[in-house]
């Protein structure tokens with residue numbers, strides 16, 4: 313009898329702890345997920361798409377930003393804050409992309425699982441923010457498909473950590489998605505390489521394509537900087553108009569998430585210099601297209617952009633685009 317008593321004491325203690333645990337409950341954030349779906353809240357719609365691809369039917373995703381929404385300027389509504397607080401995991405772009413949500417995201421990180429999808433990318437693979445302080449980076453990494461592959465791995469790792477019971481599912485989905493991304497990377501490269509070398513100059517309203525340019529071999533120029541929060545000045549418009557005239561650039565591009573006034577001002581300034589450039593089409597920069605359209609996915613948005621850039625810059629005659 314005496315020999316068993318420590319076990320009895322221990323069993324009583326465990327029962328007591330379990331009871332205490334049941335009464336107060338573990339923080340909602342760390343409770344096992346079990347067989348219910350993982351509740352995920354995301355910012356941009358291409359993060360939403362990628363989380364759905366990796367999570368499959370294990371996740372229930374609420375995406376805050378739809379097509380045409382500019383993440384640099386986006387402010388969370390009261391409803392958004394509720395969706396963020398209710399989530400088992402929050403995924404966001406990071407690197408300052410969601411500039412107006414910085415305080416909110418920092419606050420959420422104190423109380424629940426939040427993951428910047430760019431966290432797994434080695435800093436030496438990032439481009440510095442032009443004119444930014446040391447340690448500030450260009451957030452538009454989705455335009456290099458190999459970097460997005462690293463993002464996908466970060467998403468899979470975060471889901472597996474929060475829901476370890478289904479880690480094998482996330483691993484399997486990640487492997488399938490990676491295969492698709494590698495084919496996409498080759499496809500985009502092939503499209504851009506088909507543009508005559510002297511015409512590989514991509515002009516947009518804001519500076520979202522530096523990673524695209526580095527990966528796929530096309531020079532990029534923009535009127536605004538890497539954030540749309542800083543307005544374009546007349547000097548910015550004149551600088552890019554000079555470039556259009558000196559390089560005889562045939563087409564420039566508007567963006568689905570940025571108003572087109574600055575591009576219209578640019579075309580007018582270029583015309584005054586005798587360069588009749590045109591709008592080569594609309595590019596998806598910081599938001600993918602509408603759900604249930606081919607451009608509504610990450611891959612579809614990249615494919616659409618590469619096609620529009622290649623077609624417009626390769627065309628020898630001026631035809632009116634978007």
Ligand SMILES: [Zn+2]
Pocket residue numbers: 384452518519520538539540597598
């Ligand atoms: Zn941007």
